[in-house]
Amino acid sequence: MGDEASTSPAAAAALSAAAEAPAPATAEAATPQPPQPAATTPHETSSPAEGPWTREAAIARDREDLKDVIHAHHLKTFTEDFAKLVCHKTAYRRLMLHVQFSDNYPSDPLHVEVQSDTLPAKLVEKLQAMFREKLEKPADQDGLGVRGRPHVAAFYAYVDEMIHENKLLWATPEVRQTLALAKEIPDLTIAVNDEAGTLKLKATCGKYMMRAVVTVPDEYPASPLEVEMKKCSFPPTVHTVFLLQAREIARKCSIGVSVERAVQQSTTVVADRLIAPPQKPGTKRDVKMTSAHLKDIKHDVNFLKKANDLQEVNASYNKQLHMYLHSTQVRRAARRELRKLTKQEFEKERAREEAEAAVAEEEQLREWRRVTGQEDLGPQRCIRAVVEFLTRGFIFRLPKEKSLVSDKAVFPADPAKAQELINRRRKDRPTRVPSCGCWWIYSELKIFMETPPFPKPCPRPACNGAIVEHPEFENDPKKRELAYSKSQAVKREMQEVEDFLGM
Numbered sequence: 148m149g150d151e152a153s154t155s156p157a158a159a160a161a162l163s164a165a166a167e168a169p170a171p172a173t174a175e176a177a178t179p180q181p182p183q184p185a186a187t188t189p190h191e192t193s194s195p196a197e198g199p200w201t202r203e204a205a206i207a208r209d210r211e212d213l214k215d216v217i218h219a220h221h222l223k224t225f226t227e228d229f230a231k232l233v234c235h236k237t238a239y240r241r242l243m244l245h246v247q248f249s250d251n252y253p254s255d256p257l258h259v260e261v262q263s264d265t266l267p268a269k270l271v272e273k274l275q276a277m278f279r280e281k282l283e284k285p286a287d288q289d290g291l292g293v294r295g296r297p298h299v300a301a302f303y304a305y306v307d308e309m310i311h312e313n314k315l316l317w318a319t320p321e322v323r324q325t326l327a328l329a330k331e332i333p334d335l336t337i338a339v340n341d342e343a344g345t346l347k348l349k350a351t352c353g354k355y356m357m358r359a360v361v362t363v364p365d366e367y368p369a370s371p372l373e374v375e376m377k378k379c380s381f382p383p384t385v386h387t388v389f390l391l392q393a394r395e396i397a398r399k400c401s402i403g404v405s406v407e408r409a410v411q412q413s414t415t416v417v418a419d420r421l422i423a424p425p426q427k428p429g430t431k432r433d434v435k436m437t438s439a440h441l442k443d444i445k446h447d448v449n450f451l452k453k454a455n456d457l458q459e460v461n462a463s464y465n466k467q468l469h470m471y472l473h474s475t476q477v478r479r480a481a482r483r484e485l486r487k488l489t490k491q492e493f494e495k496e497r498a499r500e501e502a503e504a505a506v507a508e509e510e511q512l513r514e515w516r517r518v519t520g521q522e523d524l525g526p527q528r529c530i531r532a533v534v535e536f537l538t539r540g541f542i543f544r545l546p547k548e549k550s551l552v553s554d555k556a557v558f559p560a561d562p563a564k565a566q567e568l569i570n571r572r573r574k575d576r577p578t579r580v581p582s583c584g585c586w587w588i589y590s591e592l593k594i595f596m597e598t599p600p601f602p603k604p605c606p607r608p609a610c611n612g613a614i615v616e617h618p619e620f621e622n623d624p625k626k627r628e629l630a631y632s633k634s635q636a637v638k639r640e641m642q643e644v645e646d647f648l649g650m
């Protein structure tokens with residue numbers, strides 16, 4: 148048996164090999180690549196005094212080496228014939244390895260079987276084939292180069308590193324589908340980075356361009372994709388709508404809403420968030436008094452009392468004495484305290500509203516599942532949907548968007564001109580109807596909104612008769628009707644006067 152101290156543990160070799168960073172893949176490399184082993188591993192340079200290994204000695208050594216690279220609870224079984232090991236990063240990024248020692252181990256490599264509850268079967272098969280090849284081949288042929296020595300720990304470390312480092316491995320089929328988009332759309336490039344877990348989008352449509360990044364978080368799909376707009380030539384008020392909508396699709400999918408429904412619902416949700424504060428859910432229902440409610444009320448009363456006291460300190464002017472009852476310093480401190488208190492209260496209130504909205508949304512989702520008979524499939528994967536929304540649904544759609552009532556383009560060909568129209572509130576500026584997400588030319592929308600019948604559905608068939616409502620117009624049909632008949636009466640009177648004067 149070789150000198151223990153001079154021999155590098157197999158695991159360390161694999162770890163250092165696996166740490167070799169793979170180059171970021173581009174659209175051409177359709178599959179995220181696992182880490183590549185280094186050209187040589189310390190095994191080939193280790194002391195010739197080590198080995199040859201007998202099967203028993205090798206397995207005993209494996210048992211020892213494993214302790215350095217695996218958490219005890221991930222080592223499920225270890226016998227003279229086989230071992231069951233778990234590589235775990237998150238509930239989704241998790242792989243089971245079943246390794247068997249053949250009669251000729253370690254001259255013959257481990258026989259490995261891969262299992263996963265979260266990966267598609269096809270990908271599991273591919274990984275298994277790849278692992279077997281890695282174990283079989285020497286390092287100079289892109290293998291692990293571990294045959295002839297105990298290699299369970301090295302192999303485990305290699306796979307575990309891959310599970311931890313390659314953030315897109317779990318999304319491989321989705322990433323491939325998404326990259327297919329870049330082949331379908333000529334002016335779109337998608338650069339994939341496995342280690343960062345990002346997809347960088349670059350798109351141009353006429354004079355308009357967009358650069359956005361979609362990041363796949365560790366806990367995806369239970370955590371939503373992160374979406375960022377790096378650069379966009381559309382005015383900020385325009386691209387922010389689409390950015391928020393993309394984030395909303397990702398968020399909805401992460402809580403189990405189907406992709407199709409998430410895309411559909413994101414239109415109005417974003418509108419609400421942009422234009423009006425979210426409606427407090429449950430306000431119309433009977434409020435049951437619970438101890439939690441009483442606590443809330445007590446808290447509110449306390450807050451008001453404290454705020455009132457501070458206000459009094461600040462405004463304590465005595466008209467007879469012509470002076471404040473408190474020094475400038477004390478009053479300034481009171482004002483500061485009041486500001487702090489109000490800010491804290493505002494943040495608490497917002498957190499409370501958000502928590503209530505989340506509960507209401509979950510209830511709504513459960514109700515929808517009950518009514519439609521859809522089962523709960525858990526968080527939904529949506530990389531392709533989000534990328535498709537940002538590209539086909541935004542950057543490649545908007546520059547070509549035609550008016551729904553005339554045939555004019557809603558956006559001018561030049562982004563600078565679009566910016567000017569919106570900034571200067573010109574009458575031919577593009578504007579979005581929040582109720583269905585359609586884009587209009589403002590002057591055309593004005594005519595549409597101010598002529599009967601009231602109310603009118605959106606002319607676009609895909610909007611399924613959604614009533615057109617816009618924050619800059621009167622949306623109450625009765626009030627609109629009244630305004631219209633008044634304007635007609637004025638017109639008639641003017642006409643009569645003109646007729647009378649013979650003009």
Ligand SMILES: [Zn+2]
Pocket residue numbers: 583584585605606607610613
């Ligand atoms: Zn519409």
